[in-house]
Amino acid sequence: MLVQTVAVGVCHSDLHVVEGNYPGAVGPIVLGHEAAGIVKAVGPDVTSVKPGDHVITCLSIFCGQCEYCLTGRPNLCLRVGLRRTDDQPPRLSRAGSAVHQFAELGAFAEEMLVHENATVGIRDDMPLDRAALIGCGVTTGVGAVFNTAMVRPGSTVVVIGCGGIGLNAIQGARIAGASRIFAVDALPPKLKIAQQFGATDVVNAAEEDAVMAVLRATGGGVDYAFEAIGLKNTVEQSFAMLRTGGTATVIGLMRMGDKVELPGIEFIMEKTIQGSNMGSNRFRVDMPRYVQMYRDGGLMLDELVSDRIALDDVQEAFRRLKAGEVSRSVVVF
Numbered sequence: 001m002l003v004q005t006v007a008v009g010v011c012h013s014d015l016h017v018v019e020g021n022y023p024g025a026v027g028p029i030v031l032g033h034e035a036a037g038i039v040k041a042v043g044p045d046v047t048s049v050k051p052g053d054h055v056i057t058c059l060s061i062f063c064g065q066c067e068y069c070l071t072g073r074p075n076l077c078l079r080v081g082l083r084r085t086d087d088q089p090p091r092l093s094r095a096g097s098a099v100h101q102f103a104e105l106g107a108f109a110e111e112m113l114v115h116e117n118a119t120v121g122i123r124d125d126m127p128l129d130r131a132a133l134i135g136c137g138v139t140t141g142v143g144a145v146f147n148t149a150m151v152r153p154g155s156t157v158v159v160i161g162c163g164g165i166g167l168n169a170i171q172g173a174r175i176a177g178a179s180r181i182f183a184v185d186a187l188p189p190k191l192k193i194a195q196q197f198g199a200t201d202v203v204n205a206a207e208e209d210a211v212m213a214v215l216r217a218t219g220g221g222v223d224y225a226f227e228a229i230g231l232k233n234t235v236e237q238s239f240a241m242l243r244t245g246g247t248a249t250v251i252g253l254m255r256m257g258d259k260v261e262l263p264g265i266e267f268i269m270e271k272t273i274q275g276s277n278m279g280s281n282r283f284r285v286d287m288p289r290y291v292q293m294y295r296d297g298g299l300m301l302d303e304l305v306s307d308r309i310a311l312d313d314v315q316e317a318f319r320r321l322k323a324g325e326v327s328r329s330v331v332v333f
Helices: 012-018 128-149 164-176 188-197 210-218 232-240 264-269 283-296 311-322
Strands: 002-010 034-041 054-057 111-113 119-122 156-160 180-185 201-204 222-227 242-250 272-275 305-309 328-332
Touching: 002 128, 002 311, 012 311, 034 111, 034 128, 054 128, 119 283, 128 164, 128 222, 128 242, 128 283, 128 305, 128 328, 156 164, 156 210, 156 232, 164 180, 164 188, 164 222, 180 188, 180 210, 188 201, 201 210, 210 232, 222 232, 232 242, 232 272, 305 311, 311 328
Parallel strands: 156 180, 156 222, 180 201, 222 242, 242 272, 305 328
Antiparallel strands: 002 034, 002 111, 002 328, 034 054, 054 119
């Protein structure tokens, strides 16, 4: 199906590809994946949407045939039959050579030629520049709280890293009914924004030992910790902040080859550490619900948008993202 791209967020995953830290990404490649747009044309086998429909794209494209899809974990899909074979023409090409689409999308473009199972239709009254954020950042952060960790009302939570993903984990914890939400970051402006999204306590990691600060404030640790940066030391800190029986969820994408060291004796205290892929989403179900949450006033999206830019400005957006100056720049076509 052909989708006219209306808006696409500039995500850290795109930056990881630029810096060579994303496994499996090869060039030449069109980046961009956190997108929303309007269906322009569909093939004869497309049944879920029609031309004129508004859609969100998602990198968790699913086949519906593999073991993970059939057991309710489509975010881990093996993508059986979704990729074009070597004897088929590529979706994108330049001067006769194939051009790859990051996450099977390639949203830094005016149009996307994508598989139906990479999209979900949404209501027409949803602003597409905010709907785009649901395609990755919101689904990853909020979903890690709702689906992966399944945070319970009244529990205590810490989120390390208050970028786009971390802010969504914070607001996910707020919506889930956490009684106390700690935001940890080394940049004061990010901590201020974190409070706007629902953090009850903030810890400036540049000024104090974040682990000790959380342990002191809670009298022994939190029920749930979320690491939203992807660094060895902050992953280890997330585990160290847990109370007995607590769960740490790693959302941040770590660099290839990085290893984590944890004190083995603490596993006898039933502490858990786990990963989360795209918020353990079932995006055809989750994303329309997030749209409804936004329309009802519960999910904050307007506040995530740092600036709206043209595609020509994407390199500057990458610089600002790496410097920690923005939550989300959104390319608007």
